[in-house]
Amino acid sequence: MDIILVVLLVLLVGIASSILYLNLKSKPRDDNENKEAEEIANLKTEIQNLKDTLNNTINTSLGSMSTSFNNLSTGVTKDMTEALTKVDEKVGNFNQQVQLLNQSQEGITKILAGVKKYGTLAEFSLDALIKDLLPASQFMTNVKMKEDTSENVEFAIKLQGDVLVPVDSHFPVEKFKAITDGHDAQDKRAVADARAKLATAFKAKAKSVNEKYIVPPKTTDFAIVYAPTESLYKELTEYQDPSTKELLTQELMKKHKVVICGPNTLSAYLIVAPLIAVSFSAIVNSVSLEVIVGASFSSVTVMVMS
Numbered sequence: 623m624d625i626i627l628v629v630l631l632v633l634l635v636g637i638a639s640s641i642l643y644l645n646l647k648s649k650p651r652d653d654n655e656n657k658e659a660e661e662i663a664n665l666k667t668e669i670q671n672l673k674d675t676l677n678n679t680i681n682t683s684l685g686s687m688s689t690s691f692n693n694l695s696t697g698v699t700k701d702m703t704e705a706l707t708k709v710d711e712k713v714g715n716f717n718q719q720v721q722l723l724n725q726s727q728e729g730i731t732k733i734l735a736g737v738k739k740y741g742t743l744a745e746f747s748l749d750a751l752i753k754d755l756l757p758a759s760q761f762m763t764n765v766k767m768k769e770d771t772s773e774n775v776e777f778a779i780k781l782q783g784d785v786l787v788p789v790d791s792h793f794p795v796e797k798f799k800a801i802t803d804g805h806d807a808q809d810k811r812a813v814a815d816a817r818a819k820l821a822t823a824f825k826a827k828a829k830s831v832n833e834k835y836i837v838p839p840k841t842t843d844f845a846i847v848y849a850p851t852e853s854l855y856k857e858l859t860e861y862q863d864p865s866t867k868e869l870l871t872q873e874l875m876k877k878h879k880v881v882i883c884g885p886n887t888l889s890a891y892l893i894v895a896p897l898i899a900v901s902f903s904a905i906v907n908s909v910s911l912e913v914i915v916g917a918s919f920s921s922v923t924v925m926v927m928s
Contacts, residue, residue, distance in 0.1 A: 744791035745776060747850035751885060752777055752789070755892040762786070767835045775835045779895055781842070787895070788835035788845035789888075794823040798854055821861050821870050828880035836879060844879040848888055855884025 752761055756779070765778040767788060778786035797820045804812035824847070831845045849855040859882070861870040874880045883891065 744793035744850040748791040748848045767837045773834045786841045790831050791848040792827045793850050828874040828878040832878040846881050846883050849884050852884050858882050
């Protein structure tokens, strides 16, 4: 019995010792685990703080960048809008100028083409010149020279004795323009061909005027064909026949008794016509055309010098 009690006592002591040992051994482990858990918690806290700081920094930077970009975008958009507006204005002004130019060109084209409402440029110019320099009693318009024809001369200047000087205008626009086009293209052959065609047109006109309007003694023995611009008149007075070298103006006077006048030469003749009317009506069939035209300019010179 005593042995059993001793054995039980020994077992109890052993069990108690084992429990005490185990407790003593597990305590440092719990402390270490707690410490590690605390360190991990602290590390997580620092990481979270670092993350928050990084996020704040990134957000702040992105906000600044967004603001700067928006400002830049707004500025660029404004500058581009202003620039495009100016370009639109310039394009609009240019288009307007082109439209005005086209309208002007259309107006000129209509005049040069001979629109009936306004008459041809040549007729309009001749009408203005005669009406400016002569009283209404000294000229007639749309005059029939021959009774057996329906053709009317544009103007007839009255001399003493009711003798008439037929005056008709001529401006073959396309043929004259071809000369300018040839000059622009620097094509000498084209210029020469265009000049020859212009001369041919005035030869045909002079022949027609001679046949239709020169009817002495009702008219003088010559007629005037009016070239409405000085540049056209210059072309005509400078043109020479390639073969005979005869001036076009001389050929027309000799063959068809037609005098070519530009604005200045016709003005001179109209000024002196009343002064030479008396003597001219008496010698109308004997005086050469060169003498008549020369007398006109001589009279104008005397008037200017006096």
